[in-house]
Amino acid sequence: MFDSLSDRLESAFKKFKGQGRLDESNIQEGLREVRLALLEADVNFKVVKDFTERIRERCLGQEVLGSLTPGQQVIKIVNEEMVGLLGGETQDVDLRGKPAVVMMVGLQGSGKTTSAAKLALHFRRLRKMKPYLVPADVYRPAAIDQLQTLGRQLDVPVFASDTSMDPVEICRKGIEAAREEGCNVVLLDTAGRLHIDETLMDELANIKAACAPGEILFVADAMIGQEAVTVAEAFNEKLDISGVVLTKMDGDARGGAALSIKSVTGKPIKFVGMGEKVNDLEVFHPDRAASRILG
Ligand code: GDP
Numbered sequence: 001m002f003d004s005l006s007d008r009l010e011s012a013f014k015k016f017k018g019q020g021r022l023d024e025s026n027i028q029e030g031l032r033e034v035r036l037a038l039l040e041a042d043v044n045f046k047v048v049k050d051f052t053e054r055i056r057e058r059c060l061g062q063e064v065l066g067s068l069t070p071g072q073q074v075i076k077i078v079n080e081e082m083v084g085l086l087g088g089e090t091q092d093v094d095l096r097g098k099p100a101v102v103m104m105v106g107l108q109g110s111g112k113t114t115s116a117a118k119l120a121l122h123f124r125r126l127r128k129m130k131p132y133l134v135p136a137d138v139y140r141p142a143a144i145d146q147l148q149t150l151g152r153q154l155d156v157p158v159f160a161s162d163t164s165m166d167p168v169e170i171c172r173k174g175i176e177a178a179r180e181e182g183c184n185v186v187l188l189d190t191a192g193r194l195h196i197d198e199t200l201m202d203e204l205a206n207i208k209a210a211c212a213p214g215e216i217l218f219v220a221d222a223m224i225g226q227e228a229v230t231v232a233e234a235f236n237e238k239l240d241i242s243g244v245v246l247t248k249m250d251g252d253a254r255g256g257a258a259l260s261i262k263s264v265t266g267k268p269i270k271f272v273g274m275g276e277k278v279n280d281l282e283v284f285h286p287d288r289a290a291s292r293i294l295g
Contacts, residue, residue: 001222001249001274002258002293008037010295013075022070027059034078042225042256047085047263055081079294085259086286087268091243094214095127099178100185101211103171104245105204105235106219108192111247111273113143115219116189117150118273118281119245123185124156132183134159134174136167136207137191147189154278157181167191168206175211188213196231201238208239216241217270220261222253229260236265247273250280258289 012033015026031052038048058064058077067073093102102119104112113135120131133151137143141163151158159174171188178186190207193200208216218241220228228246235241244261249272262268269284 001251001253002041002255002289005037005041005255006293006295008040009034009078009293012037013071013078013294016074017071022059022064022074024060027056027064027074030074031056031059038259041254041259044226044229044256044260044264047260050263051081051085075294079290082290082293083286085263086289087262087284088286090283090285090287091268091270093270094242095123095129095185097212097214099132099175099183100129100215101175101188101213102185102215102217103188103190103204103207103211103213104217104219105190105239105241106192107196107221107231108140108194110192110219110221111245112192112219113137113146113150113189114276114278115217115245115247115271115273115281116147116187117154117156118278119217119271120151120156120185120187121154121278122271122281124154127185129185130181130183131156132159132174132178132181132186133157134171134178134186134188135161136170136174136188138163138165138167138170139191143189143191150278157183167203168210171207171211196234201235204235204239215243217243217245218267219245219247220257221248222246222255222257222272223248223251225254225256226260228257229264232261232265232267236267241265241267243268243270245269245271245273246284250274255293 015030135147
């Protein structure tokens with residue numbers, strides 16, 4: 001997923017590794033390569049600037065200049081800063097509610113419905129929970145059918161939503177039905193639009209107020225790069241999201257969204273979508289992702 005970024009960074013690191021001694025000018029030159037690699041990967045300009053500045057400051061401190069193998073030391077610093085950029089510690093989901101309520105939000109086509117089904121499977125397999133799916137996108141009847149099909153495929157109960165019902169009512173009743181069926185985690189699949197839309201945002205805010213979800217996961221398509229970060233900011237402003245599911249990371253996304261979203265929104269990536277199938281979901285570990293990027 002981070003292949004081209006990884007290759008670019010590797011050649012930047014050669015600049016550090018080849019040096020017996022590091023001084024301000026060769027550190028500067030190596031970091032210039034790092035900066036270009038990140039910009040090419042579509043990482044937010046300010047994020048790149050702050051990132052390389054932090055590394056530069058640390059490199060120019062005692063840490064590197066006094067070190068026996070300065071090249072390795074620089075790479076260690078880049079690695080630590082990269083883990084921080086990706087969110088630091090792995091972030092868990094809040095499943096304390098009875099039932100726990102996870103609200104999925106995002107633009108149409110981002111992968112909300114698919115991710116809701118993937119998460120239902122994830123919670124059942126890894127947390128031994130009983131999931132329940134609630135389709136609340138009444139504007140796109142196919143979305144309801146899609147979730148019902150996925151539910152049947154996974155043997156997960158799905159609320160019988162109807163396009164004539166109000167989405168807030170669907171979510172409220174869906175949670176009630178889940179409780180009656182003895183399910184302990186409910187996934188609310190809300191409506192999306194092609195663009196950010198005030199009416200939709202108000203509807204989502206109303207669902208949030210009525211259902212008090214423990215998690216509001218913003219689903220972002222990694223393929224749209226920095227645009228995903230702009231959309232995440234808008235959703236976060238309105239809904240105070242709790243985390244991000246970054247989908248389509250199996251594609252040739254350059255990494256811009258993954259590397260910028262935490263710094264820009266302050267909200268962590270919690271899961272990544274790695275394919276169209278229900279099994280293709282992974283918990284996001286910043287340290288492992290950093291290792292993948294840095295090779
Ligand atoms: P929604 O409109 O946000 O509910 O989006 P959907 O769940 O319907 O997904 C839109 C398209 O993206 C579908 O064709 C999905 O199969 C596809 N999709 C979702 N997640 C992933 C992913 O992680 N990787 C890939 N390659 N495709 C995905």
